[in-house]
Amino acid sequence: MSERKIYVGYVAREEGDGALDMVISAEGKIKEARFKIWESPRFFESFLVGRKCDEVPELVQRICGICPHPHHLSAVQAVEQAMGIQVSEQTKLLRHLLLLGDWIMSHALHVFFLAAPDYLGYESVVGMAGNPELLPIVQKALQFKRLGNDMSVVLTGHEIQNRTSVVGGFTAVPDGAALRKLRQRLEGIKDFALETTRLAKTLTSDAVYADLVRKCEHVALKSETEYAVTNGRLVSTEGLDIAEWEYPQWLIERHVPGCNAKHAIIQGRDSFLVGPLARVNLNFGQLSADAQAIAQEIGFQVPDYNPYMSIVARGIELVHSVDESIKTIDLLGEPKYEDPQYTIKAGEGYAITEAPRGICCHGGRIDRDGVVQKWDIVAPTARNVYNIEKDLNEFVPKLMHLSDEELTLRCEMLIRSYDPCLSCSVHSLKVNIHREG
Amino acid sequence: MRQLVLGCGNLFAADDAIGLWVVRYLKEQLNPELNSEIVLIEAGTPGLNLLDFWEAGDRVILVDAVQSGLPVGTVQRFEFKDLATRGKLVGDAHGLGILDALELARLTGNLPTSLMIIGIEIVNEKPFQVGLSPAVEKAIIPAAEAVLEELKLKELSNQQFLKFKYA
Numbered sequence: 278m279s280e281r282k283i284y285v286g287y288v289a290r291e292e293g294d295g296a297l298d299m300v301i302s303a304e305g306k307i308k309e310a311r312f313k314i315w316e317s318p319r320f321f322e323s324f325l326v327g328r329k330c331d332e333v334p335e336l337v338q339r340i341c342g343i344c345p346h347p348h349h350l351s352a353v354q355a356v357e358q359a360m361g362i363q364v365s366e367q368t369k370l371l372r373h374l375l376l377l378g379d380w381i382m383s384h385a386l387h388v389f390f391l392a393a394p395d396y397l398g399y400e401s402v403v404g405m406a407g408n409p410e411l412l413p414i415v416q417k418a419l420q421f422k423r424l425g426n427d428m429s430v431v432l433t434g435h436e437i438q439n440r441t442s443v444v445g446g447f448t449a450v451p452d453g454a455a456l457r458k459l460r461q462r463l464e465g466i467k468d469f470a471l472e473t474t475r476l477a478k479t480l481t482s483d484a485v486y487a488d489l490v491r492k493c494e495h496v497a498l499k500s501e502t503e504y505a506v507t508n509g510r511l512v513s514t515e516g517l518d519i520a521e522w523e524y525p526q527w528l529i530e531r532h533v534p535g536c537n538a539k540h541a542i543i544q545g546r547d548s549f550l551v552g553p554l555a556r557v558n559l560n561f562g563q564l565s566a567d568a569q570a571i572a573q574e575i576g577f578q579v580p581d582y583n584p585y586m587s588i589v590a591r592g593i594e595l596v597h598s599v600d601e602s603i604k605t606i607d608l609l610g611e612p613k614y615e616d617p618q619y620t621i622k623a624g625e626g627y628a629i630t631e632a633p634r635g636i637c638c639h640g641g642r643i644d645r646d647g648v649v650q651k652w653d654i655v656a657p658t659a660r661n662v663y664n665i666e667k668d669l670n671e672f673v674p675k676l677m678h679l680s681d682e683e684l685t686l687r688c689e690m691l692i693r694s695y696d697p698c699l700s701c702s703v704h705s706l707k708v709n710i711h712r713e714g
Numbered sequence: 715m716r717q718l719v720l721g722c723g724n725l726f727a728a729d730d731a732i733g734l735w736v737v738r739y740l741k742e743q744l745n746p747e748l749n750s751e752i753v754l755i756e757a758g759t760p761g762l763n764l765l766d767f768w769e770a771g772d773r774v775i776l777v778d779a780v781q782s783g784l785p786v787g788t789v790q791r792f793e794f795k796d797l798a799t800r801g802k803l804v805g806d807a808h809g810l811g812i813l814d815a816l817e818l819a820r821l822t823g824n825l826p827t828s829l830m831i832i833g834i835e836i837v838n839e840k841p842f843q844v845g846l847s848p849a850v851e852k853a854i855i856p857a858a859e860a861v862l863e864e865l866k867l868k869e870l871s872n873q874q875f876l877k878f879k880y881a
Contacts (some may be wrong), residue, residue, distance in 0.1 A: 419824075422762070
């Protein structure tokens with residue numbers, strides 16, 4: 278047998294530019310597996326230095342068009358922590374709802390538009406829509422994603438870059454009638470969310486995926502009161518349990534040649550996974566009753582260390598997000614305007630929110646004039662890149678019997694299962710497999 | 715009937731932004747008080763969200779850059795329904811291109827009542843550049859006129875609808 282080289286020059290259906298190079302020896306051993314990201318760095322951390330702290334959340338939401346709100350809210354909360362600002366219960370609820378909307382939008386997009394075409398053998402969702410059997414699902418999926426976008430419009434006046442959320446609260450609040458309309462639509466989409474989870478299970482039930490399990494450390498926020506979204510302690514399946522502001526001491530980043538994204542490890546340990554699978558594994562008991570019930574119905578058991586099951590975890594989180602959004606809207610009732618006021622103070626603060634694809638970390642130091650001295654940003658994909666490489670090293674030897682084309686597709690699917698956002702983490706997708714012989 | 719003019723393109727990719735410049739020009743020219751049924755939108759690079767701009771009964775005019783081999787600056791008009799259906803498509807990254815999004819709209823029954831495309835031939839779509847090539851810049855006014863004709867404003871008195879005459 279000759280050496281195999283698998284080279285995916287550009288991995289489609291993920292955000293940003295990256296590639297995968299693999300060299301497999303004649304004996305079937307992986308000599309090299311390297312996930313390379315060449316999306317150019319954008320130097321946000323550098324140009325934030327010297328800006329006023331209340332501008333930071335405004336600027337960082339421009340990092341990404343898929344997760345603007347997690348970046349924004351992590352930065353808001355980091356500034357609030359640095360200056361000791363307390364916010365109202367209403368503000369916390371509005372932020373919670375804003376992120377749930379982001380999850381709905383992003384998860385619906387991922388399950389139906391990015392992942393499903395792989396599993397069903399279509400080039401893209403357009404091909405799926407051409408099949409009369411799948412067309413109603415695509416139509417419903419569009420409505421689901423639309424609902425996520427509309428939640429952002431109602432809460433912030435805009436689909437992507439919010440216009441109302443600031444340090445200290447909101448400069449405008451939605452009226453109760455608009456929220457109740459959203460509530461109706463959420464109720465209307467609930468059955469489809471359940472169907473989505475069942476579909477995700479069907480897609481991944483092929484035996485080829487069952488073996489692809491690798492126990493690695495899963496990391497997510499954990500809250501005492503709810504399925505953590507906007508804050509909590511940072512915990513892991515290997516016993517990590519720290520306050521969110523301690524993340525810079527525990528989650529370490531290393532530069533790697535050939536990759537514009539840094540490789541992340543946990544202090545004293547190894548690579549780790551963040552995202553929906555980690556959240557479901559760590560916080561299963563806090564999912565809504567129906568989300569737990571659907572997981573049981575499809576036979577999903579935690580902890581699950583198969584990265585391909587991330588799509589199922591997204592389905593489960595869609596059900597939870599719908600339930601939790603309805604609950605949050607009920608708690609909000611008729612929101613009242615509250616003036617977001619605070620006093621500028623020197624300080625240092627770090628905060629984490631759960632973006633659809635995992636923990637999104639922001640923080641830094643602010644001087645007594647409210648000017649940023651230092652700012653740290655770590656997007657979720659940056660946490661996952663090293664873990665993806667480790668998965669590939671483990672899984673590819675089990676898939677050696679496949680043709681180069683099939684093997685390449687499985688590698689791409691693995692990478693896509695993390696729903697990587699390479700422009701955020703500064704990296705990409707392109708698979709090269711080289712078999713030596 | 716509501717008429718939507720959607721200018722598409724990336725402001726930071728040189729000529730690709732021509733759709734935006736045409737809409738900006740129209741915004742200066744049209745008197746909004748007299749044209750409540752006409753909506754001018756700088757749609758940018760909406761991808762899948764393109765489908766959310768219109769409702770079933772709307773008439774849509776989409777202005778975008780094209781590369782078809784004609785002389786740079788050429789303004790073309792075509793109806794979406796006259797375009798050949800697309801073959802194989804791969805959605806890049808998280809977004810779909812305009813034609814992919816329109817194809818999805820067609821398949822899912824989300825097309826507006828009529829969809830006219832005004833295409834302007836471009837030459838340079840390099841990233842991180844703001845500004846149009848001279849030949850493309852010269853096409854702003856002819857393209858805007860093509861939009862006005864489609865809006866049937868030309869048949870009415872220009873003075874009624876335009877704040878001032880353009881060059």
